[in-house]
Amino acid sequence: MRSSIVLGLLGSVVVLVALFELLRRHRIREKYAVLWFVVALGVITLAVFPSLLTGVAELIGVEVPANLLFFAASLVLLLITLQHSYELGRLEEKTRVLAEEVALLRLEISSPAPQRGPDPADPGDGPERPGA
Template identity: 60%
Template sequence: MNAPVVLGLLGSIGTLIFLFELLRRRHLREKYAVLWITVSVTALVLAAVPGLLKGLSDLLGVEVPSNLVFFLALLLLLLATIQHSFEVGRLEERTRTLAEEIALLRLDLEQRTNTRQPPE
């Protein structure tokens, strides 16, 4: 085995172990883990079968196989960023709604406690 194949295998196996450890400790949610496990398994397959990337790049008409890897990685990161932006926007809206609800509940509580106090 040559060095790039060994490095690819070790890197993808190490990433899988790291992902499973993050899942075990509940530091990574399952919906995000599916994406990264898929990426790691794909990297493992491409590292184990180096001719597969060359064949895929020939099929798609890409001159240099590493350019295909970089393009796919860029596409993956773009999609992950869009998905995270969507989630952040949704969470910001939810946080604003909850803050407004808390403010209304506090106002209601203050009004109720002020009406029950005897005049001085």
């Protein structure tokens, strides 16, 4: 077996084992696990069938198949980074809103409630009206 095949298979197996361990310990969410599972399967496929990468590179017009592999890997990492940035922004906004709500609730709890007299517009608080 060629060393590149062994290295690809070994790397993919390590990723899959780490992935299942992270899932088991609830350290990674399922939607990210699916993404990394697909990446690991892609690496296994390319390790077992290296001619597939060569064929795709020829089809696209890339002279060196490794360049196509590096481009695809860079693209995957870029998309993952963009998705994480989107989620981080969303979570920062939720955190800000929750912090504001907690601050308002703390202010409401810590400040003494003003004493109010009967509301003249509320018919239930005043004396009973005759004829009502």
